Amino acid sequence: MKFATLLISAGLLAAPALAECTSKNKAKYxxxxxxxxxxxxxxxxxxxxxxxxxxxAGSFSTLLAAAEAAxxxxxxxxxxxxxxxxxxxxxxxxxxxxxVETLLQPENKDALAGVLKLHVVAxxxxxxxxxxxxxxxxxxxxxxxxDGTDGVVxxxxxxxxxxxxxDVSASNGVIHVIDTVLLPAG
Numbered sequence: 001m002k003f004a005t006l007l008i009s010a011g012l013l014a015a016p017a018l019a020e021c022t023s024k025n026k027a028k029y030x031x032x033x034x035x036x037x038x039x040x041x042x043x044x045x046x047x048x049x050x051x052x053x054x055x056x057a058g059s060f061s062t063l064l065a066a067a068e069a070a071x072x073x074x075x076x077x078x079x080x081x082x083x084x085x086x087x088x089x090x091x092x093x094x095x096x097x098x099x100v101e102t103l104l105q106p107e108n109k110d111a112l113a114g115v116l117k118l119h120v121v122a123x124x125x126x127x128x129x130x131x132x133x134x135x136x137x138x139x140x141x142x143x144x145x146x147d148g149t150d151g152v153v154x155x156x157x158x159x160x161x162x163x164x165x166x167d168v169s170a171s172n173g174v175i176h177v178i179d180t181v182l183l184p185a186g
Contacts, residue, residue, distance in 0.1 A: 075185030080172035
């Protein structure tokens with residue numbers, strides 16, 4: 001699959017709002033050769049890609065199962081760089097009853113892929129690129145409004161999410177942990 005290009009205005013964002021967001025959650029973020037803490041769990045990553053970094057965190061099993069069911073694991077393990085706005089297992093659990101199970105059915109593979117692609121931006125977008133401004137980021141399945149003026153809030157046509165942990169480095173990009181599954185319109 002060909003990835004869409006990232007369309008962010010020239011006046012990309014500054015770091016303070018995401019730094020504030022991450023400090024509220026007492027999360028550490030570093031490059032791939034150091035220890036990272038996500039949702040209170042520490043682990044060491046030795047140049048792990050996005051999939052392996054998410055797996056090591058232990059809070060993204062639903063996201064990873066969905067990526068597998070949608071046939072997107074290889075794309076998330078590719079060279080990138082990619083930015084993934086990763087909903088936690090708790091975010092998936094907050095969806096209406098039966099939503100995840102329905103999306104994971106083989107006949108819904110395209111719909112599931114559409115949901116997941118709404119969480120991925122081609123290119124590496126770090127907190128310094130997101131804070132302090134309002135922009136539109138083009139994901140692999142449409143646009144997200146990004147408001148970095150008070151923390152970071154992402155708005156898709158069908159939902160809104162807040163970045164709760166920013167700048168989790170991976171060898172092929174960066175992960176920003178979000179509290180809600182973004183849903184496309186429809």
